[in-house]
Amino acid sequence: MRALTWHGKGDIRYDKVDDPTIEEPDDIIIKVTACAICGSDLHLMDGCMPTMESGDVLGHETMGEVIETGGAHSKFRKGDRVVVPFNIACGQCFFCQKQLFSLCDRSNRNAEQAAAVMGHSPSGLFGYSHMLGGYAGGQAEYLRVPYGSVGPIAVPGDLEDEQVLFLSDILPTGWMAAENAQIEPGDTVAIWGAGPVGQMAILSAWKQGAGRVIVIDEVPERLVMAQVHGKAEVIDFSQTKVYDALQEMTNGRGPDSCIDCVGTEAAADSGIMARVDRVKQALYLGTDRPHVLREMIMCCRKGGTLSVPGVYVGVIDKLPFGALMNKGLTVKTGQTHTHRYLAPLLDMIVKGELDVSFVTTHNAPLSEGPNLYKTFRDKADGCIKVVMKPGA
Incomplete structure (x- = not known):
């Protein structure tokens, strides 16, 4: 064959x-x-x-x-x-x-x-x-x-x-991602990545009671699909600082739930940590680029939930675990x-x-x-x- x-x-x-x-x-x-x-x-x-x-x-x-x-x-x-x-x-x-x-x-x-x-x-x-x-x-x-x-x-x-x-x-993955986000009626859900799993997570979040869905990506076609088919608000991270945009959109509180539909090969802006991630991965000194995880920890409201359906394959560093702990965040992951x-x-x-x-x-x-x-x-x-x- x-x-x-x-x-x-x-x-x-x-x-x-x-x-x-x-x-x-x-x-x-x-x-x-x-x-x-x-x-x-x-x-x-x-x-x-x-x-x-x-x-x-x-x-x-x-x-x-x-x-x-x-x-x-x-x-x-x-x-x-x-x-x-x-x-x-x-x-x-x-x-x-x-x-x-x-x-x-x-x-x-x-x-x-x-x-x-x-x-x-x-x-x-x-x-x-x-x-x-x-x-x-x-x-x-x-x-x-x-x-x-x-x-x-x-x-x-x-x-x-x-x-x-x-x-x-991708459909069950998007559904479980929304389920793991522990969405309560009317919640604001932020989704990183408007690829296929992200699109499924958008639909699933609405069906599970979200009051607002905000999607972060930089690819125009994906952002348009999220708006047209997913009825989501969008943030182009190549044009806007995501943390600032989400704080403004939520009156300083942050999203109730954040979903990582990107995983190990996250794109990012030209900041120092993004460059370090790429260099370490290229030199086999690190396996994953955890930019999205870092950003979700900082952006999510206190007491909120992080859902991680995005695939990671090994070890990551420079994760703001102190913020994760002190903000009382719940993390749910898994294939x-x-x-x-x-x-x-x-x-x-x-x-x-x-x-x-x-x-x-x-x-x-x-x-x-x-x-x-x-x-x-x-x-x-x-x-x-x-x-x-x-x-x-």
Whole structure:
């Protein structure tokens, strides 16, 4: 089959690789009908994530048609359309029973590597390093799905792929980001990053009771999308000092909740700390650029909440922990417990209460993936979200 593969920093290729096969009794194999490039895939492209190996198949936002099932699998039949969550969960361990699916104890085949870095291992992820399981990703013609009776969700035949594909990651991620923000009715929510996850967080914040949503970014197309589709107020951080703007907009109190939809490769102004972050990352003296985290700590109101769905991969420094503690801030983080949200979010889509297809700006064959990775990374051609179709 053909797939998008990683061959080092900045080197994404459209390669021929081995077809997936059934390995465990509950596996399913799908023929991929649509997949997407996620912002966190860019961290792989930029070489930020350790334990990637040349030839690894990328991608964790995937849906398709079931073509084969393991001997013990009984949930899906050949021909069923399914969306596959980006994280892999067994459904039976201590954490899965608590619906903390991204913390599954069984699905990471290389858990000892992750535990050595993090203390304990999170769940396995599709297409996201050997430290997180070494699973082939879904930017491919076919995908093997472990624990097939636990993760995927069937989707109605009358819905287009673009209406449901984002259940695989960015829609549940935006929803959990808003949930972790502990929004109370009428709250002011500030969201850093108006990329795909940021757009989902905007919609989710409104649906969870926000009275006001303010979005921080510098990319014109993203800010326009946040205004038009998200009905949000916007701050262009390249033109305005974010702290001053937020204090003025909230009468000096600060937002009730702040959401980091950016993560490890945050852009920033030309201040000294931004330059230090970039130099340290380039010299492998630091793994992350935590500008957004620092700014959220300073901007959030006293007693407020910080929600961090943005991906971080290692260690950060110069974090104003004194401000975090003395302001009494709550911090909630984590990879999304995707499985928990699939059914309720799909129900909203089916009922017409939620339409997220607007975020797609580029729809192309999988073969164009290497160039589209660069387009997405460089924010060129108005690119906000890329959807690809094998064989198109």
